[in-house]
Amino acid sequence: MPQGLLGIEELDRAEIEAILARAKDFQPIQHQSFKKLDTLKGKLIVNLFFEASTRTRTSFEIAAKRLGADSVSITASGSSVSKGESLVDTVNTLAAMRPDAIVMRHAASGAPHSLARHLAIPIINAGDGTHEHPTQALLDARTILDQRPKLEGLRVAIIGDIAHSRVARSNVHLLSKFGVDIVLCGPASLLPQELARIAPGVTLTNDIRGAIRNADVIMMLRVQLERQHEAAFPAGEYFQFYGLRLEHLALAKPDAIVMHPGPINRGRELASEVADFQRSVILNQVENGVAVRMAVLERIVGQNVAAAH
């Protein structure tokens, strides 16, 4: 990973395993009273968020700080982007201030990829449009592995607005590389048939019960109202057919876990009782976000720094 992290699709299994293992090393630090390392001391990381984000941006900021790096966060509304500066010019301006990495979120698919072609500074993709969100998939894998000895052989159901979900794409690529049986489920208009060919081990269904049956992991996606440019399903029918309710959980494996990348919409894709369900690991995901992003930052920015532990 010499040039940042743009997506999961192009990573190999060994690289993913290395990041996940390193993230496990960082987990205990989150519980210490003194949480700061000096691995990336003197390094500067810029978080450049062209799209609203609370948890991802905060998580990256905390990860950078816990590694001893300085971090600066810029959001689109407060930057020159709102003054009409182009994306390339904004990023070139920031690059001239010599950060060691740019963490970037953008509403346009491929925005970090086209920038990476012009830039010598590593870019870490914190979500690009409806394409990929690699650190989310890594933290999801870390969370599953905290509950299960390995990914191989698991059955993971991903349910919701798959078409518009970068979380789904990154998860599919990651889980597929580990031989997971992946079931994608959603209304037909949000579940393009081509998804079945996007990676090995993927099947599609429009039936939430079929998707959940025997699942080890149920991953719910947010209904992305901001990405729907038209009505893709009849108003009011989403929760009725694709909302996760407690009764559904009986179809899954007895120890199945429920995940959600957040922010959750109680009553829209998830019944409130499910969000608070004892085998819901939604907050574990958030916690693992910091450890995983520490592992990613260390790997990309700290290439010349000896491992801290």
Place this chain on the structure above:
Amino acid sequence: MSPLLIKNGRVVDPASNYDRNADVLVENGRIAAIGPHLSSMAADILDATGLIVAPGFLDLHVHLREPGQEHAETIETGSRAAAAGGFTSICAMPNTSPVNDSATVTSYIVDRARKFGVANVFPIGAITKGSQGVELAAIGSMKNAGAVAISDDGAPVMSARVMRRAMEFARSFDLPVIDHCEDLTLSAGGDMHEGLHSTRLGLRGIPSASEDVMVARDIMLAQTTGARFHVAHLSTRGALRMVADAKKQGLPVTCEVTPHHLSLCDSELAGYDSNFKMKPPLRSKRDVAALIEGVASGIVDAIATDHAPHPGSEKMQEFEKCPFGIIGLETALGVVLEKLYHPGKIGLMRLVELFTAGPARVLHLDRGRLAVGSPADLTLFDLETEWTYDVNRSYSKSKNSPFHGKTFRGGPVATVVSGQVVWRRE
């Protein structure tokens, strides 16, 4: 102007099915003689040994951006690029600013082309006022001012009723209706072909159906009205099948295909490079294969470039914000040689036809053939010399080409317009 004698070339003229080594003598801007061992005391000699001497290439589909978008291209720069691509005649699409929807704008283009054009420029008038799709443009007056066809390219007529009226009217003026076939309600928001690659890249798709339904509609309307209907930049296998059926039924339906749709597919979008973003989008591998078959089997009437200049600043944005379109005049012959001629899909006669007699027939235009007395527009090209395309040296004002850095085998060598050599390979 002194006469020009083009010596020792292989003269290929599909209109007269002529293919032999011969000389071509040009006098007063017209072809004076074609045959072996011609001589003329006064003539300048152009040695065409080892070269193909063909009728001047005609491109049915070019955006010259003048008037109104001269920062992207002008009649002068666009026609220079055309000449460097072997084109002696180009048809200018009407989506300028203002739109070419009146005799005034048509005359302006004709006038500017006479003064600054290096190649012949044939304007295409709009179908509707402002290409808004509502009221018919001044079709008859534009024809009188020099328009050779009508089209709302880029802003296709969505109302079937308006299209029907346009076809009826165009028929009475013997003008073909060229349609950019795209149902805008199906393609809305799309950035690339809808398929596995758009799904993988998280880019919104433009389904094949958005093209197919409009080709179907227009064929029905051509049948109803008797108008000549020409499909611009046909890109799907479904549309090709419908055109083939229409031709079988004897309907006056024709189509063109671009070099990029014959050579590139949607997997090229993997790097989010906007030089691969155009409308119609690069389709699937299966569509590309079908189009190549369609050219080989004779369903396709013409190769047209859809040369669409956009300045670098517009193409250097987020992919979804970048405008659609690429330049293509200078690379068209190289691409077609590589994808169709060298692999043996088509022979030399058919290759030349696709650039000459084919497009001339679409427009009922007296161009694209070599006959004594006809305008001396000639394209000289070779089949073997390797050359590499450097877009930074393009004559076009814009540099948005997916073929930058590509090496071609064979290409244009010299371009003659009205008896004058307007471009020669260095």
